[in-house]
Amino acid sequence: MDHNEKKVYEVLEKLHIDYEKHDHPAVFTCREADIYTSGLKGVHTKNLFLRNRKGNSHYLVVMCEDKVLDVKSFGEIISEKNISFASPERMMKYLKLTPGSVSIFGIINDTEHSVMVYVDEDIMKEEFINSHPNVNTSTLVIKVSDMMRFLEESGNRYQTISLKIAQKP
Numbered sequence: 001m002d003h004n005e006k007k008v009y010e011v012l013e014k015l016h017i018d019y020e021k022h023d024h025p026a027v028f029t030c031r032e033a034d035i036y037t038s039g040l041k042g043v044h045t046k047n048l049f050l051r052n053r054k055g056n057s058h059y060l061v062v063m064c065e066d067k068v069l070d071v072k073s074f075g076e077i078i079s080e081k082n083i084s085f086a087s088p089e090r091m092m093k094y095l096k097l098t099p100g101s102v103s104i105f106g107i108i109n110d111t112e113h114s115v116m117v118y119v120d121e122d123i124m125k126e127e128f129i130n131s132h133p134n135v136n137t138s139t140l141v142i143k144v145s146d147m148m149r150f151l152e153e154s155g156n157r158y159q160t161i162s163l164k165i166a167q168k169p
Helices: 003-014 030-037 071-077 088-095 104-109 121-125 144-154
Strands: 020-023 043-051 058-064 067-069 115-120 128-131 138-143 158-161 165-167
Touching: 003 104, 003 138, 003 144, 030 043, 030 138, 043 088, 043 104, 043 121, 058 067, 058 088, 058 104, 058 121, 088 104, 104 115, 104 144, 115 121, 115 144, 121 158, 128 144, 138 144
Parallel strands: 043 128, 058 115, 115 158
Antiparallel strands: 020 138, 043 058, 067 165, 128 138
16 A cells, blocks of 8 residues: 555544545546546545745645636635646645645645645535545545545645636536
8 A cells, every 4th residue: 555545544544534445447537537436426526736826835726526627717716826737746745646646635745734725615515525545546435524624634724615617518
């Protein structure tokens, strides 16, 4: 078991958070994941790791997988200009993750608590959420209320927001 994955299970156990684990081949996009996880209960998510132009602020956006983030509008919502996707190197530096394995659980590795987490308010309407346990070969199903408890305990700043999002065509 990967070290990053093991840390997720340790934190979930410490917080007494129940989960269902579903193993599958490695996936790198939501579309690929749907092949193996479409029957799971709960909302399927995508997780985007972003940065500001100066590179001194980083954001993890957790949103429903069927939406497309309008990055410019997101920047306006958080009063930040020139938001862009962070590089794989930044992702590794702050979350210790590689593209395809980013999840809300990545903040476990953010020991400085420098990544701000934004959660799409539509997720809050669901009972369960699906997320990788910091590897793209498994998906966990946990209660949304437990995800929020995880965020509370993480030490990272977070906010639930209404994102201006364009629906996929």
